[in-house]
Amino acid sequence: MAEPVQRNTNEQEQPVPVLQQILDNPFLLLFLGVVMPTVFYILWGVMEIVTIPMAN
Amino acid sequence: MSELFRTCPRSGLVFHKAAESLIKFNAVTAVVFLAVGGVLGLLVVMTRWPAVHLLSADLFYQVLTGHGIIMLLVWIIFFEMAVLYFCSSTLLRCRLATPRFAWLGYVLMLGGAAITGVAILQGGSSVMMTSYVPMPAAPHFYLGLILFAVGALIGCFVFLGTLVVAKNERTYEGSIPLVTFGALTACIIAIFTIASGAIILIPTFLWSVGYISNIDPLMYRVIWWAMGHSSQQINVAAHVSVWYAIAAIVFGARPMSERVSRGAFLLYILFLQLASAHHILVDPGVGTEWKIFNTSYAMYLAVLASMVHGLTVPGSIEVAQREKGYTNGMFEWLRKAPWGNPVFSGMFISLVGFGFLGGITGVVMGTEQINLIIHNTIYVPGHFHPTVVLGTTLAFMALCYFLVPVLFRRELFLPGLAKWQTYLFGGGTALMSLFMMGAGTLGVARRHWDMAFSGAPFSFEFGGAAYMMMGLTGIFGVISVIGGAAFVIVIVGTILLGKKIEDKSEYSTARPAVLPMAPPAPANTGTGFIAPGTFALAVVFLATFVVYYFLNWMYLSSVWPMK
Amino acid sequence: MSALLPPSERIWGNHPLDKVEGTWIAIALVWCLFMFFMMPYWHVFGKQNYAGEAYRTTPAVYSAKVEKMVEAHTVRKETALDIPVVRPPAGSDVYLAGRLWSWYPALELEKDQTYRLHISSLDWQHGFSLQPINVNAQVVPGYEMVLTITPDKSGEYTIICNEFCGALHHTMMGKIYVVDR
Numbered sequence: 151m152a153e154p155v156q157r158n159t160n161e162q163e164q165p166v167p168v169l170q171q172i173l174d175n176p177f178l179l180l181f182l183g184v185v186m187p188t189v190f191y192i193l194w195g196v197m198e199i200v201t202i203p204m205a206n
Numbered sequence: 207m208s209e210l211f212r213t214c215p216r217s218g219l220v221f222h223k224a225a226e227s228l229i230k231f232n233a234v235t236a237v238v239f240l241a242v243g244g245v246l247g248l249l250v251v252m253t254r255w256p257a258v259h260l261l262s263a264d265l266f267y268q269v270l271t272g273h274g275i276i277m278l279l280v281w282i283i284f285f286e287m288a289v290l291y292f293c294s295s296t297l298l299r300c301r302l303a304t305p306r307f308a309w310l311g312y313v314l315m316l317g318g319a320a321i322t323g324v325a326i327l328q329g330g331s332s333v334m335m336t337s338y339v340p341m342p343a344a345p346h347f348y349l350g351l352i353l354f355a356v357g358a359l360i361g362c363f364v365f366l367g368t369l370v371v372a373k374n375e376r377t378y379e380g381s382i383p384l385v386t387f388g389a390l391t392a393c394i395i396a397i398f399t400i401a402s403g404a405i406i407l408i409p410t411f412l413w414s415v416g417y418i419s420n421i422d423p424l425m426y427r428v429i430w431w432a433m434g435h436s437s438q439q440i441n442v443a444a445h446v447s448v449w450y451a452i453a454a455i456v457f458g459a460r461p462m463s464e465r466v467s468r469g470a471f472l473l474y475i476l477f478l479q480l481a482s483a484h485h486i487l488v489d490p491g492v493g494t495e496w497k498i499f500n501t502s503y504a505m506y507l508a509v510l511a512s513m514v515h516g517l518t519v520p521g522s523i524e525v526a527q528r529e530k531g532y533t534n535g536m537f538e539w540l541r542k543a544p545w546g547n548p549v550f551s552g553m554f555i556s557l558v559g560f561g562f563l564g565g566i567t568g569v570v571m572g573t574e575q576i577n578l579i580i581h582n583t584i585y586v587p588g589h590f591h592p593t594v595v596l597g598t599t600l601a602f603m604a605l606c607y608f609l610v611p612v613l614f615r616r617e618l619f620l621p622g623l624a625k626w627q628t629y630l631f632g633g634g635t636a637l638m639s640l641f642m643m644g645a646g647t648l649g650v651a652r653r654h655w656d657m658a659f660s661g662a663p664f665s666f667e668f669g670g671a672a673y674m675m676m677g678l679t680g681i682f683g684v685i686s687v688i689g690g691a692a693f694v695i696v697i698v699g700t701i702l703l704g705k706k707i708e709d710k711s712e713y714s715t716a717r718p719a720v721l722p723m724a725p726p727a728p729a730n731t732g733t734g735f736i737a738p739g740t741f742a743l744a745v746v747f748l749a750t751f752v753v754y755y756f757l758n759w760m761y762l763s764s765v766w767p768m769k
Numbered sequence: 770m771s772a773l774l775p776p777s778e779r780i781w782g783n784h785p786l787d788k789v790e791g792t793w794i795a796i797a798l799v800w801c802l803f804m805f806f807m808m809p810y811w812h813v814f815g816k817q818n819y820a821g822e823a824y825r826t827t828p829a830v831y832s833a834k835v836e837k838m839v840e841a842h843t844v845r846k847e848t849a850l851d852i853p854v855v856r857p858p859a860g861s862d863v864y865l866a867g868r869l870w871s872w873y874p875a876l877e878l879e880k881d882q883t884y885r886l887h888i889s890s891l892d893w894q895h896g897f898s899l900q901p902i903n904v905n906a907q908v909v910p911g912y913e914m915v916l917t918i919t920p921d922k923s924g925e926y927t928i929i930c931n932e933f934c935g936a937l938h939h940t941m942m943g944k945i946y947v948v949d950r
Contacts, residue, residue, distance in 0.1 A: 170782025173468045174381050176369055176390055179475055183394035184401070187432065187479035191500050192402065195428045195483075195492060202424075202491040205824035205831075205913050263936055297773055334933050340910065341893045341935070380775035423894060423909050450772040460771035464781040466790050488906040490888075490914035491823030498808045506801035513797040514790075521789060522772075574808045575818055581905040582896045582931040649903040651896070651931035655939045659929070662942040663848045663871065666900060666927035724771030726778070734788035741789050748800065755804065759811075765902045767816040767919040 209301040210713040217455075217612050220718045224305035225295035229288045230613055231312060233606070234701065236284035239319070240599070241694045243276035248687040251638070254584075255680025256657060256673050263655040267332040270653065274335030275326070278594065279354065279437060280319045285602050286392060286444050287312070287361040292609070293389035293447065294368035299718045300377040303367030307360055314357030322350030334653060336434060339410060339421045348411035352404065359400045362393045378721035384461050384468065385454070388447025391471045396440045398479055402432035428486055435482035438594055442512070443474055445556065445601035449519045452553040452601075455608055456544065459526035460724060462518045462737070470518075473511035477503040484568075487577035494574070501572050509569055516561045517744050520554075521737035528736070529728070536739040548624045552604025555632035559596030563639055564589060566751050576758045579765065582653075584679075585646025591639045595686070600632055603693050610697055615711075616704030624696045631689025638682035645675035647761075819906070822915040828891040831913060835864040839874050847875060847944075854946070862887060865928075865943070867895035867908045869935060872928045872943025879950050880923045889913045896932030899945070905931060920947040 172178060210223035249269045252260040261269060295302040302308060325331040325347035333343040369390070372378060382390070406429040412418045450467070453459040461467045483500030486492055503509060520540075527539030544550045567589040571580045580586065611618055618624055650657055650672050657668055657676060735741070771777065786794075812818050843853040854875040857863045859882035866873045868891040878884055888897055890910040897906040906914060920926075930941035 164780050166780055167782030169465065169469065170381070170780065173387070173472060173782070176366060179390065179472070180366070180394050180397065183391075183475040183479075184398050186476050187398055187436070187482075190504070191480050191482055192405075192429060192432055194496055195486075195500075196425065198492045198496050199422070199424050199428065202823055202825050202912065205826040263939065267933065267936070267938075338894045338932070378775050380779045381781070383774050384772040384776075422911065424912055427907075427909070454772040458771075460777075462790055463784055463786055464776045465784050466786060466794070486907075488819060490907070490909055490912040491821055494812065494821050497821075498805075502805045502808070505805040509804075510794070510797050510801050513801075514794060517793045518790065569804065573804070575811050575815065578817060578819065578905060579903050581907065582898065583903065583905065647903070649898065649900045649929075651898060651929060653933040653938075654931065659939055659942055661937065661940040663850050663852060663940075664875075664927065664942045664944050666929065666942060668900075721775065723779075724774040724777040736787050737789045741793065744793055748796065752800070759807075762817050763815070765817055765904055766921055768904070769816075769818045769820050769917050 208715040210715060211299075211718050212711045212713045213718065214612050215709050215711055219296055219612060220299040221613075222295045222301050223713055224308075225291050225302035226613065228302065228305065228308050228312065229291050229296070232284050232288040232291070233609070233613075235312075235316065236281050236288065237606070237694060237697050239276050239281040239284060240690070243273055243281055244687055244690040244694070246273035246276065247690075248684065251680055251683030251687070253655065254676060255683070256676050258680060259656075264329075264332070266655045267334070267653075268326060268329060271332050271334050272323070272326045275322060278335055279351075282441055282594070282598060282602075283354075283358050283437070284315065286396070286440060287315070287358065289444055289448070289602075289605075290361060290365040290389055290393055291368075293386045294365050294372070297383055297386050297721075298368070298372040298378050299721045300368055300372035300375065303364055303371045308364045311357040311360030311364065314360065315354050316357075318350045318352070318354030318357060320350070321346050321353065325350060336430065337410070338430075339413070339423050339426045342414060345411060345414040348407050348414055352407050352411060355400045355403045355407070358396065362396050362400070365389070365393050376720065377718070379723045384464060385447050385451045387468055388443055388450060388471055391474050392440045392443035392447065394475055395436055395443055395479060399433050399436035399440060402429055402436065406430050406433065424489065424491070427489060428492070431482040431485045432479070435485060436479045438590065439474070439478045439481070441594060441598035442478065443471065445560070445598040446512075446515045446519075448601040448605050449515070449553055449557055450522075452549055452604055452608070453519055453523050453526075456547065456550045456553075457523050457526040459522040460727060462521050462525065466514060467518050470511035470514040473507050477508040478511075480504060481508065481572060484572040484577070487572070487574050488581045497574050501574055506569070509565075512561075512565055513744075516557065516565075516747065517740060519557060520743065521740040524737040524740045536742055539739060546625050548607045548628045549604050552600050552607065552628040552632070555628055556597055556601040556604065559592050559600070559632060559636050561747055562750060563636060564593030564597050566754055567643060568593060569751075570755055570758050573755075573758070576762055579758075579762055580646065582651060583646035584650045584652045585643045587652050588639045588642030588646050591635055591642070595635045596632060596639070600628065600635075603631070604628065606693075606697055610700050611704070611707070614701050614704065615707045615709060616700050617707060618696065619699030619704045620696055623692050627689055627692040627696060630692060631686060634682050634685030634687075634689050638679050638686050641675045641678040641682065645672050645679065648672040648675065650676060819916060822917075824913045824915070826889060826911065826913045828889075828910060831864070831889045832866065832891055834887070835866045835873065838864050843874070844877060854944075857884065860884065866891050867897065867930065867941075868892055870930070870937040870941040872930070872941065875944040875946070877946045877948060878920050880920055880947050883917060883919045886916045886918050887913050888916065893934050894932050895930050895934050895941070898929045898931040900927045900929060902926070907932065920945075923947045923949050
């Protein structure tokens with residue numbers, strides 16, 4: 151067990167940086183991690199296939 | 207309902223009883239499948255070794271289908287379930303959320319794997335892991351995969367649920383540990399992977415029973431690979447987490463910077479899965495912009511993340527070693543590392559092998575135009591064996607050497623064998639992969655029974671160099687399988703025959719102490735550049751990368767002009 | 770064991786980087802961007818690309834096009850199977866079909882002439898793999914890929930199949946003869 155340690159006492163009052171807020175939010179990350187590949191890989195890819203023209 | 211916990215006196219880890227059983231069952235099931243897949247791998251490599259050419263064509267394709275599915279999905283996802291439960295319940299000192307659902311997931315995965323296994327054994331489903339339509343497999347081949355995927359999805363939600371429980375019940379201070387964050391990354395990628403698998407495999411199952419008349423084969427390829435490739439990205443996130451965990455376990459290393467390491471995992475979450483496009487680069491249509499954006503993980507931002515992990519993991523080890531006094535020169539910290547401890551050696555070989563062999567070749571072959579001279583050659587398995595076998599499997603093996611004695615409370619069986627196993631397995635796999643890449647560069651096809659093309663209407667002969675490469679692939683493949691067998695012997699031996707450790711860690715209903723924040727780093731003695739040795743190694747890596755990258759462009763520029 | 774423990778402070782999102790990490794991230798980012806821009810660069814200035822030309826088709830329609838070309842331009846037949854060798858006019862559309870288990874027909878092309886090589890499958894997926902130069906493409910039924918090629922060396926080239934397509938996959942073979950004018 152770690153010894154009780156002296157920590158920065160001001161830190162409770164500091165604002166949490168935005169990056170840390172994102173990284174501490176698993177469900178936001180889940181949302182991003184599913185939406186990004188769904189939009190850029192799957193939906194865009196399906197659009198590319200659907201728009202392949204018919205051979206004449 | 208009271209929850210039972212025990213604290214392992216040697217490792218300090220706190221195990222929730224229900225989670226502990228689930229970790230054991232998932233990990234042991236994984237190792238059993240690894241053993242089966244290894245035997246199949248031996249048969250594959252003995253057939254592709256031209257001088258041996260063991261199996262008949264039919265049997266070869268059947269065995270290769272089984273090898274692919276067992277190794278790339280079953281072994282690895284069972285083990286990842288164990289990793290997810292460990293990284294949530296054990297690391298956060300929290301009860302596992304809904305153990306009954308976790309068991310349901312386990313049963314579905316086992317049942318699904320068995321059903322697909324039966325389909326392959328029956329012989330009507332030798333369609334390779336990819337099961338590209340319109341080549342048909344038996345309906346239960348797809349059904350088993352779907353059940354397996356549903357089971358794994360349940361495991362992912364149990365992991366997320368445990369994170370929620372831990373937060374609500376305040377079992378830890380501050381943010382979740384980095385290793386748990388890496389596992390979260392793996393879990394998120396897994397959810398996308400499984401959803402993609404469902405989108406494509408459910409219609410394919412309906413097609414196989416005659417309910418749907420047609421599956422567009424190009425659509426199948428694009429969506430199937432959102433599962434097929436992303437499933438290997440789960441592995442990347444999981445084995446990078448294991449690297450961080452082992453650096454902490456063996457050296458007490460702390461991450462060089464939480465912000466950088468977690469930021470790199472965020473880049474994985476955002477971009478890693480786009481690389482499924484690696485498989486579509488020389489497909490008809492599907493526009494150039496789509497190919498370039500996706501194959502490069504949006505401007506190689508996920509590659510950047512891997513390069514960051516590749517620096518910060520050994521960098522954190524270097525810092526920890528220097529603090530212990532190994533400060534002479536650039537590399538004393540590395541020379542004095544515990545090379546006889548398979549937990550460390552396995553992890554380090556995994557790191558180097560994944561970076562130099564798996565990583566560099568993955569980026570090079572995933573370059574849109576260079577893929578023209580690599581697609582579907584045996585170079586491709588020559589790339590993914592260093593990622594999945596050297597990178598993931600070896601990292602998981604290294605973790606097992608730590609975790610199995612802790613979980614089963616037994617001493618490691620044949621520790622001398624364990625000490626050599628990582629080198630044997632790592633070396634064999636690395637050299638096998640190198641020779642596969644060499645043969646692939648010369649044009650030898652993957653998933654191909656006979657490089658002499660017996661029975662073809664025309665004749666074509668690969669040169670002596672290609673045959674030599676395939677022979678060496680055979681030899682080192684056998685060595686790799688022997689290394690894998692040594693692992694299975696050590697682990698199964700430990701569980702069944704290992705000397706019992708009397709550690710008096712009884713289960714109790716007392717709530718475990720809150721997981722404290724890490725002790726603060728000692729006041730920084732230097733003014734920066736705290737890991738010069740690691741930086742030098744990273745520069746060597748980059749130089750190798752650059753040279754190899756341009757070599758391939760040069761090779762490409764020598765073939766017929768085409769557009 | 771701090772990768773296994775929560776960060777040592779509640780707020781870690783603004784910690785400064787060590788120079789080792791900062792320098793490496795900068796170098797790696799430059800390399801990543803370079804590799805990214807290499808691909809569009811090669812599309813403009815490089816000679817080996819596939820620009821993505823493709824059409825939707827059906828095996829029946831595609832097969833008819835292949836047969837029409839075979840009837841018009843067959844110059845000889847080879848092997849015991851009488852496989853036609855087709856010599857299409859320079860610059861023309863050339864139709865190659867992958868099927869279980871052959872590449873049909875064999876082709877004779879002139880060196881340094883440009884052809885629009887159409888490739889499709891009449892049944893399952895196949896892998897176009899041209900040896901010994903090792904140029905590869907995925908061949909998907911229902912889609913017609915157009916690769917505009919300019920063979921720049923004469924000689925005998927072999928097409929093998931490198932996408933698994935069933936029991937006799939390893940016997941699937943075709944030929945492209947490149948001849949001097």
